Amino acid sequence: MAVFLLPSLKLKQKKLEKSYEEIVHHFLMKQFAGYTASAGNIFGYWRDEVTGREYYGxxxxxxxxxxxxxxxxxxxxxxxxxxxxxxxxSIYLEYGEDAWLVYAKQLR
Known part of the structure; x- marks a missing residue:
């Protein structure tokens, strides 16, 4: 099983008249035939190792x-x-007992 966290407010943004929430839904249904999602009191804090700045999401x-x-x-x-x-x-991803950050693809 894989678990990943997406920024809840940004999922409401649209791309070509579809919300990112819809885009994720269609991808997961097409590729994996199902998924489970949880919303609510899921939040996190992290620190940038270079700047020391703290973030919340x-x-x-x-x-x-x-x-x-x-x-x-x-x-x-x-x-x-x-x-x-x-x-x-980046996006936080867990698979089995491992967890790591998936870094953003540089867009042109």
Whole structure:
């Protein structure tokens, strides 16, 4: 199972008349045939290691179940693209016992 956190307020933004929440929904349904999402009191704090600046964010948590590392790579590519479009530096992702940040793809 993979778990990832997306910035809840930015999911309301639109791209080509679809909210990012809809874009995520369609991707997960097409690629994984289902998912679970949790909203509410999900928030986090983190510090930029270079500047020392502290950040705060409210999130929506998504869970998707699948087998195979190639599926993780596909999800990671999608999240990297999404991070870039949402102007996020990174997105938190867990898979099994591992957790890491997926950094934004540089958009042109």
């Amino acid at each position: 409210e999130h929506k948590e998504y869970k998707v179940s699948f087998r195979g590392k190639n599926r993780v790579e596909m999800l990671q590519k999608f999240l990297s693209q999404l991070a870039g479009e949402l102007d996020e530096d």
